[in-house]
Amino acid sequence: MSDDAQTVADPGTTAGEAARDAVTCSDLSYSFGQVKAVDGLDLSVASGEIFGLLGPNGAGKSTVIRCVTTLLPVPSGMVRVFGHDAARERMAVRRLLGYVPQQLSADASLTGRENVALFARLFDVSRRERAARVTEALEAVGLADAADRMAGTYSGGMVRRLELAQALISAPRLLMLDEPTIGLDPIARTSVWEHIMAVRAATGMTVLVTTHYMDEAEQYCDRVALMHQGRIRALGTPDQLVADLRARRDDGSTPTLEDVFRDVAGSGLDEEGGEFRDVRRTRRTASRVG
Amino acid sequence: MMSAEPAEPRPVSVDGPGALGLDLLLVPPRARSGWRVLPARVAAMCVVELQKLRHDRTELYTRAVQPALWLLIFGETFTRIRAIPTGGIPYLDYLAPGIIAQSAMFIAIFYGIMIIWERDAGVLTKLLVTPTPRAALVTGKAFAAGVKALIQAVVVVVIAAALGVSLTWNPLRLIGVAAVVILGSAFFSCLSMTIAGIVLTRDRLMGVGQAITMPLFFASNALYPVAIMPDWLRAVSTINPLSYQVDALRGLLLGTPSHLPLDFVVLIAAAAIGITAASCLLGRLAR
Ligand SMILES: Nc1ncnc2c1ncn2[C@@H]1O[C@H](COP(=O)(O)OP(=O)(O)O)[C@@H](O)[C@H]1O
Ligand SMILES: [Mg+2]
Numbered sequence: 001m002s003d004d005a006q007t008v009a010d011p012g013t014t015a016g017e018a019a020r021d022a023v024t025c026s027d028l029s030y031s032f033g034q035v036k037a038v039d040g041l042d043l044s045v046a047s048g049e050i051f052g053l054l055g056p057n058g059a060g061k062s063t064v065i066r067c068v069t070t071l072l073p074v075p076s077g078m079v080r081v082f083g084h085d086a087a088r089e090r091m092a093v094r095r096l097l098g099y100v101p102q103q104l105s106a107d108a109s110l111t112g113r114e115n116v117a118l119f120a121r122l123f124d125v126s127r128r129e130r131a132a133r134v135t136e137a138l139e140a141v142g143l144a145d146a147a148d149r150m151a152g153t154y155s156g157g158m159v160r161r162l163e164l165a166q167a168l169i170s171a172p173r174l175l176m177l178d179e180p181t182i183g184l185d186p187i188a189r190t191s192v193w194e195h196i197m198a199v200r201a202a203t204g205m206t207v208l209v210t211t212h213y214m215d216e217a218e219q220y221c222d223r224v225a226l227m228h229q230g231r232i233r234a235l236g237t238p239d240q241l242v243a244d245l246r247a248r249r250d251d252g253s254t255p256t257l258e259d260v261f262r263d264v265a266g267s268g269l270d271e272e273g274g275e276f277r278d279v280r281r282t283r284r285t286a287s288r289v290g
Numbered sequence: 291m292m293s294a295e296p297a298e299p300r301p302v303s304v305d306g307p308g309a310l311g312l313d314l315l316l317v318p319p320r321a322r323s324g325w326r327v328l329p330a331r332v333a334a335m336c337v338v339e340l341q342k343l344r345h346d347r348t349e350l351y352t353r354a355v356q357p358a359l360w361l362l363i364f365g366e367t368f369t370r371i372r373a374i375p376t377g378g379i380p381y382l383d384y385l386a387p388g389i390i391a392q393s394a395m396f397i398a399i400f401y402g403i404m405i406i407w408e409r410d411a412g413v414l415t416k417l418l419v420t421p422t423p424r425a426a427l428v429t430g431k432a433f434a435a436g437v438k439a440l441i442q443a444v445v446v447v448v449i450a451a452a453l454g455v456s457l458t459w460n461p462l463r464l465i466g467v468a469a470v471v472i473l474g475s476a477f478f479s480c481l482s483m484t485i486a487g488i489v490l491t492r493d494r495l496m497g498v499g500q501a502i503t504m505p506l507f508f509a510s511n512a513l514y515p516v517a518i519m520p521d522w523l524r525a526v527s528t529i530n531p532l533s534y535q536v537d538a539l540r541g542l543l544l545g546t547p548s549h550l551p552l553d554f555v556v557l558i559a560a561a562a563i564g565i566t567a568a569s570c571l572l573g574r575l576a577r
Contacts, residue, residue, distance in 0.1 A: 105412025121334035
């Protein structure tokens with residue numbers, strides 16, 4: 001087994017890599033005071049794939065996402081989005097990506113349509129095209145009928161789909177979804193994923209998604225990275241990771257992705273499993289949904 | 291066991307874009323650049339404010355109660371007592387511009403405080419990932435606060451007129467009044483956004499917000515002329531942008547002697563400083 005999860009950046013091929021990869025992080029670290037949230041992370045997401053960043057609460061997934069979206073600075077290391085440096089070319093990076101944050105967030109005192117129209121304005125959609133484009137985005141996520149209701153009356157799954165419409169309005173090449181199904185009931189979860197898959201099939205965009213639901217990753221992601229305590233512990237297609245573990249265990253049992261996770265994260269997973277702060281945040285999200 | 295090689299992406303559906311009817315969403319919009327970004331973002335923020343106001347007007351009415359009481363009780367009473375030297379005009383008239391400025395200031399400060407709610411609700415996070423420079427976002431918010439305060443000011447002007455205050459109806463002067471209200475609100479909303487960037491939490495910001503509004507009001511010429519203030523209060527009033535706002539409003543609405551050029555210079559400078567300070571601290575709210 002190789003402990004080397006990084007795609008080594010060979011100086012000779014960086015230009016080629018940059019053109020092909022949607023996201024490259026090299027040696028990215030981020031700390032909140034004493035807490036090392038991301039610890040020397042190397043990651044590359046190929047253009048066109050659905051890439052899952054998996055890990056328990058507190059693993060550092062959101063911090064990585066927020067560094068890529070330019071929300072957080074990049075204090076050490078390098079982050080590139082389609083070749084653009086996230087620390088230096090912020091506006092160029094933001095124009096390329098659609099972002100749905102972990103927290104359910106729509107402006108409750110605006111209608112669904114107005115929520116999407118705001119993002120159309122902020123991404124410079126021309127006035128001529130705006131109304132049609134907003135309608136198309138709302139239709140794509142199945143909210144055409146609820147478009148003129150206040151977003152405050154939406155269910156959790158509807159808010160998520162509204163956020164998806166907001167993210168799609170600028171035709172992003174990279175869609176970043178931070179725990180898109182957190183706190184949703186199983187039916188809403190499936191519906192959100194179906195819309196993500198349909199949109200991605202129609203547009204061919206790259207999707208970078210974080211989740212701590214291993215089953216979703218197994219079902220929907222082309223490749224996954226298993227993250228624990230700020231580092232990537234394993235990387236590959238879900239099938240490959242599972243097959244590798246089966247080969248290593250060699251006891252005839254069929255492991256799941258969750259078993260792979262336990263294997264690479266070692267012990268410590270059950271005891272830590274996210275700090276109080278994360279648990280509370282998750283609960284808050286969940287209660288907003290319910 | 292690990293594969294650093296990206297796998298082949300799953301095949302894209304054969305249905306093509308037409309299946310979902312996403313044709314429009316396949317092409318990125320043409321990006322505005324340079325100076326065009328700022329007015330576009332300011333307009334976007336102001337539109338949102340107007341839409342919210344259209345959905346729910348309760349705040350407009352509830353926020354009219356306090357200024358109405360000030361004018362009705364404080365204004366009428368002190369007009370009778372004649373205790374405050376106003377330069378010959380009824381005290382109610384003297385007070386009206388002060389109350390317009392006060393209500394605009396309260397709204398603007400509260401509007402700035404709302405940025406913490408937006409942060410906690412995740413709305414701000416998404417705005418920060420749009421191609422909107424932080425200064426443009428803050429300017430947009432500042433002017434949206436101005437739009438909201440301006441609509442409130444119209445309500446207070448109507449109340450004042452109903453109470454018999456003789457205000458100007460000269461359209462040029464009224465445009466000046468609108469500009470003064472918007473500039474003042476831009477400053478005060480940025481003041482509270484700046485404080486939000488410093489204290490970072492909702493509870494602390496509410497405390498600070500409440501602690502500064504009344505002193506800003508009393509340490510200004512809104513209720514009484516600077517001439518009758520003790521020296522220390524006069525000093526505070528001199529550095530309080532609210533005083534310049536009230537002075538300009540009095541000059542424009544009542545035609546009393548004022549220092550319009552100075553007032554405008556101070557208000558524009560204050561708004562610019564406020565926008566700069568709030569933009570610098572906005573990033574702290576994103577962490
Ligand atoms: N704003 C913050 N301030 C301080 N610590 C934070 C903040 N956000 C996250 N952290 C900490 O950083 C670590 C990683 O958090 P996060 O990236 O949110 O993990 P995940 O998204 O995988 O649940 C956690 O230990 C968390 O407590
Ligand atoms: Mg997270």
